[in-house]
Amino acid sequence: MNWIAIAALNLASAVALGAFGAHGLKSVANPEQLAWWQTGTLYFFFHALGLLLIGVLIKYFGFNQLPAWLLQVGIILFAGSLYLMALGAPRWFGAITPMGGLFMIAGWVCLAIVAFKNN
Template identity: 70%
Template sequence: MNWIAIAALNLALAVALGAFGAHGIKSFASPEQMAWWHTATQYYFYHGLGLLVIGYLIKQGMVNSTAAWLIQVGVLIFAASLYAMTLGAPRWFGAITPIGGSLMVIGWLWLAFAAFKSPQL
């Protein structure tokens, strides 16, 4: 798996979704919905940048891809649930969001554990 390429795709998607949020949904979204969209896009950006770094560490053989997988799946679940609610999905969809957030936290903790174990880091 090429995590640098996946990170770049995440970042491109974050830019596109950020622009869509700023221009495409502004006319119909409530302030609360705009906040959901903004939060989802911020998390896409931050975690895309994080995956870029993790991708580099994987290529250097310093860590395995477990943290990357956890973070990628987590950010997809987290952001997708917020985007869906913004676009009209029922509010109970928000119950899915913490699953994604938990996976992201676990991914970062996994990376921390791997860094502590790695003599190269």
């Protein structure tokens, strides 16, 4: 899996979605929806950058891919659920958001374990 390319696509998507939220949603969304969008974009961006770093570690240092998979699933669940709610999906989608956060945390913990093992 080319995690550097996936991270680059995530970063491009984060920029596009952030711009859409700032310009396209501003006139139609309420403050709570805008806050969900901003939170989703913020976490999307930071974790996409983390995924880029992990992609470099995988490609050049032979790190295990599991942290990348966990982060990618976390991004989709966390940011995706917030984006859907901001676009009008039922509030129960908010129950998915913490699962995405858990995947992100698991990805970072997994990276730490892999890094300790590669030391």
